[in-house]
Amino acid sequence: MASVVELKDVSKIIKGRKIIDRLSFNVEEGEVFGFLGPNGAGKTTTIRMIVGLISMSDGDIFICGNSVKKDFEKAVQHVGAIVENPEMYKFLSGYDNLVHYGRMIKGVSKAKIAEVVELVGLTDRINDKVKTYSLGMRQRLGLAQSLLHDPKVLILDEPTNGLDPAGIREIRDHLRMLARDRGMAVIVSSHLLSEMEMMCDRIGIIQQGKLVDVQLVKDFVSNAEKLYELELDRLDDAINLITEHLPGINLTKSDSCLEVPVKKEQVPELVKLLASHDISIFGIREISKTLEDRFLEVTNEKGEL
Numbered sequence: 001m002a003s004v005v006e007l008k009d010v011s012k013i014i015k016g017r018k019i020i021d022r023l024s025f026n027v028e029e030g031e032v033f034g035f036l037g038p039n040g041a042g043k044t045t046t047i048r049m050i051v052g053l054i055s056m057s058d059g060d061i062f063i064c065g066n067s068v069k070k071d072f073e074k075a076v077q078h079v080g081a082i083v084e085n086p087e088m089y090k091f092l093s094g095y096d097n098l099v100h101y102g103r104m105i106k107g108v109s110k111a112k113i114a115e116v117v118e119l120v121g122l123t124d125r126i127n128d129k130v131k132t133y134s135l136g137m138r139q140r141l142g143l144a145q146s147l148l149h150d151p152k153v154l155i156l157d158e159p160t161n162g163l164d165p166a167g168i169r170e171i172r173d174h175l176r177m178l179a180r181d182r183g184m185a186v187i188v189s190s191h192l193l194s195e196m197e198m199m200c201d202r203i204g205i206i207q208q209g210k211l212v213d214v215q216l217v218k219d220f221v222s223n224a225e226k227l228y229e230l231e232l233d234r235l236d237d238a239i240n241l242i243t244e245h246l247p248g249i250n251l252t253k254s255d256s257c258l259e260v261p262v263k264k265e266q267v268p269e270l271v272k273l274l275a276s277h278d279i280s281i282f283g284i285r286e287i288s289k290t291l292e293d294r295f296l297e298v299t300n301e302k303g304e305l
């Protein structure tokens, strides 16, 4: 897979303060990359640098191989973005908004407008005035607008902000489809962790302007320690035994169960250990961890939130 967006040691200093600190990562074609971090971590600042709304203090960003610093026009022609709220004329129809916007871009045909409208699922409502649209429909119209010039990369800052669950799902499905079927590279930022888990292939976690982790979502969740609930007899003996073999482990006791945080590959060892001391195991249940749990683990490991 080819890298569509490459950040190389990008830094941003505002009023003497380092807001972004040597950020480097790549986003490939056909993937949805989630840029995740707590408030004030530097997500919007980074996105604004990628789309050229603000300059970099150091480093460079390449889009389809073109340097944003040296070849700005060539680099940004490949970018479709919704960074601030998309500008829409509420008293015009969705269609007329797209025609109006399309006039600013060379070579946008009626067929192209129809194609993007279909792509974002607005065909039935495109002739209605924008003021009658739900927030989710406005977001999708913004998406249609950003797709008019066939970008290779789509960048959306907090695309699900303010949407209800149905709206979130619509946007999520459309972004996944654009990556999968059209091979687009999609970058989204969010602090909605459960959303990112469902929407993204890969996530980069940013904290205090630094990238603290980049991983495939599936690895991010599966590499984690999981929580297993063990239904046992002789709970106190089991606690002593496990603590002796795994010093520092944080066990939780409840009724006839013990919650044990271990990696999956440690489970057979745990079972053998208990069985060899004649502790009966009546059941083992995995209490799966979400990306949210993992996110909090990673960010807490690397410093305060």
Ligand SMILES: Nc1ncnc2c1ncn2[C@@H]1O[C@H](COP(=O)(O)OP(=O)(O)OP(=O)(O)O)[C@@H](O)[C@H]1O
Binding pocket: 014, 015, 019, 037, 038, 039, 040, 041, 042, 043, 044, 045, 046, 191
């Ligand atoms: N023009 C500016 N002048 C001074 N400080 C700024 C400016 N722009 C951003 N910052 C600071 O840079 C840091 C990162 O801000 P940024 O908006 O990029 O974070 P974010 O991760 O997008 O946060 P949020 O999720 O709250 O939108 C914050 O501490 C912010 O106050």
